[in-house]
Amino acid sequence: MAEGTQTQNRQLYDDSALFHITDDYRETTSDEYHDFQLFVYCSGGYAKIKIADREYFISDHTGLFVMNNNVLTWLEVSPDFTMKAIFIHGIYLTVDEPDIMSYNFRMSALIESPVVKMTDRDLAFFLETIECIRERLPIHDHMFYRPVLHNLVHIMMYDFYDIHSRQNQAGNSIVYSGRQSMRYFHDFITMLENGSYKSEREVRWYADKLGITAKYLSEISLDTSGHTASFWINKFTMAEITRLLRNPTLSIKSVGEIMKFKTRSYFSHYVKEHLGLTPMKYRAQTIGKKD
The missing domain is CATH 2.60.120 (Jelly Rolls)
Known part of the structure; x- marks a missing residue:
């Protein structure tokens, strides 16, 4: 160079x-x-x-x-x-x-x-x-x-x-509040930590698992953390996507399939919407590899 x-x-x-x-x-x-x-x-x-x-x-x-x-x-x-x-x-x-x-x-x-x-x-x-x-x-x-x-x-x-x-x-942590809304939010984040975001990215899916409405889950998330439920789903999803894209042994197509995106075009659109770059451009900037 x-x-x-x-x-x-x-x-x-x-x-x-x-x-x-x-x-x-x-x-x-x-x-x-x-x-x-x-x-x-x-x-x-x-x-x-x-x-x-x-x-x-x-x-x-x-x-x-x-x-x-x-x-x-x-x-x-x-x-x-x-x-x-x-x-x-x-x-x-x-x-x-x-x-x-x-x-x-x-x-x-x-x-x-x-x-x-x-x-x-x-x-x-x-x-x-x-x-x-x-x-x-x-x-x-x-x-x-x-x-x-x-x-x-x-x-x-x-x-x-x-x-x-x-x-x-x-035993010096602040005592758990016990509020039902906080429990819902805790369970929601736990589902994300356990990897549900790899296949489920709709707020309604998580709300159904908790037995509440999607609107209520978003309200709870916003009141508790300052961010909506969609924000957290996308945050965990993009963290995993960027990790996979930095793996040179995986093709961009494979990353999209691992994350259960139906088409490569939808996967590319999702990444660009949340990262500001297409998967190919992000990969080229981080590891210098192009598919």
């Missing part, structure tokens, strides 16, 4: 718009970041917040995960409150999320218990990873720009899940 072409390829990606890092809590509810997932790390002071219809108290060495900032409200903030927050766009996570899903990516558990208590080491790890992401974002000429950022995001999420798991084992 000619040096000029290689330089041009290295400058192709700039994902800085898919991240936002701030230490101002007021920015965490901005409409500008509606499609972003939010991680907040409190390093001093305290705050009372509301996520959907539940209130939480966060203080020094507290971590917080919010799937959609539309459901977040700051009720009270102490004068000495300090925090660091990072927004990560949902599309960015969807592209490389399968690795996390394969290690029990329990979205429903985080929605039920979004607040974790962090040790000095936990907080240091998170702040260090966020700083690494900040420093890496403007290095557009790095040959492995996206893989490096993806790995940093994965490190941060693995650390968060490690804390969440430790607290659950110790």
